[in-house]
Amino acid sequence: MSQLPDKERLAAFIRENPDQAGKRELARAFGLKGAQRIELKRMLNELADEGVIERRAKKSFAAPGQLPPVSVLIAGAPDANGDLFATPQDWDRDEPAPRILILPGKGPAPGEGDRLLTRVNPVTGEDHQYLGKVIKRIGAGPRRMLGIFRRAHDGAGRLVPVAKGDQREWVILPRDAGEAENGELVEAEQISDGPQRRRAIGLPKARITERLGAPGAARTFSLIAIHEQGIPDAFPEEVEAAAEAAEPVEGLKGREDLRHLPLVTIDPADARDHDDAVAAMPDPDKANKGGHIVWVAIADVAHYVRPGGALDREAIKRGNSTYFPDRVVPMLPEALSADLCSLVEGEDRPCIALRMVLDETGELKTHDFHRGIMRSPASLTYEQAQAAADGRPDPATEPHLEVLAALFAAYDCASIARERRQPLELDLPERRIRLDEAGAVASVGFRERLEAHKLIEEFMILANVCAAETLEARRRPLLYRVHEVPGEAKLDALREVAEGCGLTLSRGQIPRPALFNRLLRQAAGSDFAELVNLSVLRAQTQAYYGPDNLGHFGLNLRAYAHFTSPIRRYADLVVHRALIAAHGWGNDGQTGEEMEGLKDIAEHISFTERRSMTAERDTNDRYLAAYLAERVGNEFEGRIAGVARFGLFVKLDETGADGLIPIASLGREWFRHDADAQTLTGEDSGRVIGLGQRVLVKLQEAAPVTGGLLLELLEVEGESGPRPRGRNKAPRKKIGGAGIARAKAKRKPRRH
Template sequence: MLEEVEGIVQGHRDGHGFVIRDDGEADIYLPPNEMRAVLHKDRVKARVVRCDRKGRPEGRVVEIVERSNHVIIGRLLCESGIWIVAPEDKRYGQDVMIPKAATGAAKAGQVVVVELTEPPALFGQPVGRVKEVLGEIDDPGMEIEIAVRKYDVPHVFSEACIAQARGLPDAVRLTDKKHRVDLTDVPLVTIDGEDARDFDDAVYCEPAKIGRGKSAVSGWRLLVAIADVSHYVENGSPIDVDAYDRATSVYFPRRVIPMLPEKLSNGLCSLNPEVERLCMVCDMMVSPDGEVTAYQFYPAVMWSHARFTYTEVAAILANTRGPEAIKRKERVTDLINLHDVYRALLKSRERRGAVDFETVETQIVCDEAGRIEKIVPRTRNDAHKLIEEAMLAANVCSADFIAQSKHAGLFRVHEGPTPEKVELLRNFLKMTGVPLSIGDDPQPADFQAIAKATQGRPDTQQIQTMLLRSMQQAIYTPMNSGHFGLAFEAYTHFTSPIRRYPDLLVHRVIKAILAKSKYQLPTLPIPGEAHAKLSKRLEKNLASRVAQPGQKPRKLSVDMQAWQAAGLHCSANERRADEASRDVEAWLKCKYMREHLGEEYSGVVSAVTSFGIFVTLDAMYVEGLVHITELGGDYYRFDEARQELRGERTGIRFALGSRVRVQVSRVDLDGRRIDFRLLSDNEGLSTRSSKERDTSGSSEDKGQRTPGEAIRATQPGRRERQTGEPKPRVKSSKRAVSPKASEPEKSKTRKPRRRS
């Protein structure tokens, strides 16, 4: 009898789907006929009935275990007198029938939220009712309203939470200051972006002697003061329950969905200038070579002496006698001290070999109606780096403090690349002629050495992209195994409790250690479907670390299981926030590019797949697909090791970093897709001789395909050809790991964040 496995259905815009198995094994492909009676996010039992020619499992649904209760967002349409809702999320492969009596106040063309009343069947579509009317598709901010519901982002605080927030004081009370260090005379300052509204960290630095007598050296005393959210958000309180449910603030262009009510996030807990605020302080002694020789934590009350922006601080540091410095002359010396300690901390980073890539981040500038005015690169100056290094130092101290006390807590763990990704990266470096490589047990310094060795090359950005893709995503877990990218043995998040729940938990643990007690987590919900793969990954990692040869891995204690559940929840919700933010940005970019249909631009190939190339425009920082059918009448082979498409007849190569000229040919707003057409006047595309083409195939296919990490969420599927040219074929040089690996919809990308 064939094995039956449980999992969650994940639909695909092309009509088929996958079963994401609970056991973490390869996903099971479901053909379109198997998707007729199920919907995206349903829990099912499936049986593997065959494997395709590439060895990928294909299955059949044998039982629907649980229907998803997730609402569906879409456009209400009336076709021949029949009301339907076309789902905005194309992973729902069927329109939802809406009885006339169930349309409520909604009008045709409006965006609505639908609740299912009847599930789909083999020969019947799902039926639902309109639960909420969001408005017209072109209403300002509609893309955000869709995203928060599409990704199930909590965006309305509970009545109990609002009532408790309303009862909080408007300012620091005398009783709040008890048993706290008074730092109101220390000129702590905040340094943030121009558009920041909540300030959760303040810094101060002064020269200090480290050591005693003749052995003393000149170093610095660095104070990092963080908003003491835990003083106001009590364990298990209504505000705490809502904060845990959200786990993180979600940032959209022109709007933020905060983790905490505004009275806390922008008021009582925000380190606003010239008001008293409660804080937790990491007080460090930093040596000339950037090592933290001593530290201590304590609760304090502070007074922010200034609110600086990154741009302002960078200008002062660049010219200490300029107009910006004159306006802030009483703080210039403090900023110089901060810059000095930053340069010392930078030395420590270099010695550790921490990975530090110069990636291009972009900022979307919107008008009052929420439409994109322009997309500009966001440059990181010394002020950004100064704050980042100070926060890293405080986070490392907090991780060390928790580890030394042997108290349970959440660490921020970033593991090294998997063997499959190491092999793929090694082959890529070899094929691109990089003189350095990585071993079977790579270290962060190896990655940094490659990045430095390839600076100045035309494909520098692409090499760094491949280095980044080879790494795993960081997660929250009570099992510390270090941070690979930052080259720390222990690392956690302490510096942003206003916007991240793990930081709030770290504050509570530190306070418990200071009080010589133990922090007990409140009763937390058991991780659900979103955590299955993370849970499997953690179990495997734990087993590999604690199991001795011939022994079974030890089980986690009840306390550690609770911490693991909290880590899984926070990690999954961090992914959810990132996906929602990317979805809104993709929608805005598509709407922006609709105004530029037919226009021509230069760009660079930012990703290569078996079905085409992704091109990022120089002028707009927008990415779109040149489908394989638009590359001309040649047969193209996808070389995974070189990350290129190569024409067998012409020898034309489309590789990472290739410069091309394209025309904006199509924009699909619903599918978040932008299509480009390759222009005939392209120059600089590499060609190979026929001899090279004949011999180059023998050394390809060394790696295993990663599940499309290079591909953005705005990928299109294959579309109908609109030209009379012969249809090209693509030959993939390596079979995919699973059906999902070769599908555009399943791919993801990571966006660099301001602070690690």
């Protein structure tokens, strides 16, 4: 008869052999019979009572928190490397659920939210605790949607989606409505009682999963966008814990002491973090007469966010911070983004700093990077810096006038080189939505473009160029910021707009920013200036991140990378790590695994950037619709900014908001859409309505939940608009829109 194992050996066997942890299997494994089995049962009960092991179904045991060999998992979304992780479906312990890496198998890959019957095996030394092999998929992830709940008398109701263009309603049965109130904004997921039941109802069914409050309440518009775009807005406990556990850098520890440099931060007044600081001084080198030394110091986020850690996984998942009028969804927890990583005035902070030497013509002579400790003497706003430069200092800027004077002198010098380089010079006002204390829109205006803005922008561009060139010289893989040359189709569309405005865009030339700048100068000061700027912007390709250097067309630069905002962009953190590895500054630099995964990282963070842009734009649209809702019936001036088969898009002068004039409201005739010329032409009257024309419209409807504005056309270029269908009035005078636009443009003097 075999000898009974002691409790320590028994517990170790259960941990190492979870598939043999039933009483029968354990007795067989240790060769126990008769009375020994009774003693085994006693030992197992004692171990369970002591919390060393846990009782499981079917008379089996497991180490605390250990998953059964076959478990039901919920699949997550693929990460930046394309790997798919899952978590246990039934996890009720206090500690974070284990991560399970799903191994590739035959058939389609599981989707986010899918329920998977999976065989799991524990692993050690990885950033995940198990490997999982899918046995079968036992349920697809439900479709989720946001909407307004409309409750009926019997307790059931309908879900009206808030997404633009989604007209399908969903049935909510009483048992699936929970405590949601009529008119409340909710999140719901699709459910089904089978095809017969669904056909009988006639509409798909859904279950309310979360109540989000009154749809028109302050600060709900950004929440809608966050849910709609799937932006992670709550940090997991392990990520918050990692951020809270981070400690300030003490001493130099191999860093350079840069605290003597007057590195000031210059940011918007509402900035929540400060990740860049600048300083400048005349170059004392007599061989560089009239030259300048410029320092750009950037928060050393890589010191705190190490590759593969919890903070890193969450940062790459988010890709970037997302900014709304009422909130920020940060890439990093506040303990880092607003404190330890932020270049706070008067506090020692780790940084990666760049020293650049410019000659008197603004050309970059030399540059070198340093890893150091800095202490900013001042945290200023753009407005403060500009006022000081204009001779109107305040108590905060008075002690730093010499520093600011040196910065503006260096910027004037750098501007000479910028003018020679001829980057794309778009002039588009940036809309600014101000909220009151209750979160409602107080005003809508446009941000003033100051020289202080341009100063910081120019020094950040130079720093990004230096980062790319340094890494190329040291043969380190990096992520480039890529902006490709516009395609012929977009150039042809822009040419149509230019000709419609009485301007010219030369044919047959190699596209360069200077070509577009000539067009922009032609339009400057005319009624078409904003339209042409918008059209030039639309003609550009969308910038993205990539490991291959394809240049930056808009900035007219051969090599460009993002280095200056690692608190809010993961791309910059990748570049920081590459610089750390290239200079041999420590063990927190670029890893081999990160180098191999750059392509996947680039694709993922390009996606998260587009996701944030969409969420920010949609939120602004909702705030503007809420702001204008009280002015339904009022008349507004604007310009046709888009022409589609279904109607006209108008940008209102006062707020920059975009509204739709449905084609059905334009008149009693059919309109022919010309996508190339961006016009609608009446089949009977021959009236032409086209891009860029000035219009007077009436606001018919403003829907804050969707951000939609519905407009009625009153006048085009000062003449009465088409007669709406159904009105028995004499025909209006025919409007030759494109011809009028060309004629007016030709009569106006052009600026060159």
